[in-house]
Amino acid sequence: xxxxxxxxxxxxxxxxxxxxxxxxxxxxxxxxxxxxxxxxxxxxxxxxxxxxxxxxxxxxxxxxxxxxxxxxxxxxxxxxxxxxxxxxxxxxxxxxxxxxxxxxxxxxxxx
Amino acid sequence: xxxxxxxxxxxxxxxxxxxxxxxxxxxxxxxxxxxxxxxxxxxxxxxxxxxxxxxxxxxxxxxxxxxxxxxxxxxxxxxxxxxxxxxxxxxxxxxxxxxxxxxxxxxxxxx
Numbered sequence: 001x002x003x004x005x006x007x008x009x010x011x012x013x014x015x016x017x018x019x020x021x022x023x024x025x026x027x028x029x030x031x032x033x034x035x036x037x038x039x040x041x042x043x044x045x046x047x048x049x050x051x052x053x054x055x056x057x058x059x060x061x062x063x064x065x066x067x068x069x070x071x072x073x074x075x076x077x078x079x080x081x082x083x084x085x086x087x088x089x090x091x092x093x094x095x096x097x098x099x100x101x102x103x104x105x106x107x108x109x110x111x
Numbered sequence: 112x113x114x115x116x117x118x119x120x121x122x123x124x125x126x127x128x129x130x131x132x133x134x135x136x137x138x139x140x141x142x143x144x145x146x147x148x149x150x151x152x153x154x155x156x157x158x159x160x161x162x163x164x165x166x167x168x169x170x171x172x173x174x175x176x177x178x179x180x181x182x183x184x185x186x187x188x189x190x191x192x193x194x195x196x197x198x199x200x201x202x203x204x205x206x207x208x209x210x211x212x213x214x215x216x217x218x219x220x221x222x
Binding site: 004014030031040042043044045048050058072090092094096099100101102103104105 | 115145147151155156157160192200202207208209210211212213214215220
C-alpha cells in the first residue's frame with residue numbers, strides 16, 4: 001500500500017519562527033510536491049522536486065524554501081512564519097507524473 | 112491553463128439518487144485532467160486521469176467524461192451512497208507536473 005506521511009497533522013507556531021514541514025514517501029517516486037490549500041481556493045503549488053537536490057518553484061514560492069537531500073524525503077521550510085501562511089499544507093508524490101499520492105495534510109496555524 | 116471552475120460549489124443529494132458536477136477550463140495547451148476525491152480528515156485520492164478528447168472513464172459507480180475542445184469534464188455518481196460524501200477536485204494541466212486545481216465540489220449525501 002502506497003504511503004505518503006506528513007510529520008504533523010496540526011501545528012501551531014508563532015510569527016517569526018522557522019517552521020519545518022516534513023514529508024516522506026515509501027514508493028521510490030522521483031517527483032514530490034508541496035501544496036497549500038485555503039478555503040474557497042484550489043490547491044496551489046508551492047514547490048516541486050523532480051530528483052534529489054533538484055527543485056522548481058511553483059505558483060506561490062514566496063516565503064518558502066524546500067530541501068530534498070534524500071529521494072524519499074521532501075521538506076518545506078518557512079524561514080520566518082507569518083500569519084498569512086496559516087493554511088493546510090499537502091505533500092504529494094508521483095513517479096511517472098501520472099497519479100499523485102497525497103499525505104493527510106498538516107494544518108498550520110501561525111499566531 | 113489559468114482558470115479552473117468547478118460547479119456547483121456544494122451539493123446535497125439524497126442517498127440513492129444520481130448526481131453529476133462540472134469542471135470547466137480553458138481548452139488551450141491542455142495535456143491531462145485529473146479527478147480526485149478528498150474525504151474529510153483523509154488524503155486526496157485519485158479517481159481518474161484523462162487525456163484524450165471524448166475519453167470516458169469508470170470506477171464502480173463513478174464515471175467521468177472529457178471534452179477538451181470545449182474545455183469541460185463531467186463527473187457522474189450513480190446511486191449515491193453515504194461514503195460518496197467528499198470534496199471532488201478536478202485539476203487540468205499543461206503537463207502532469209503542473210496541474211491547476213479547481214476549488215472543488217463538496218458533495219453531501221443525505222440518508
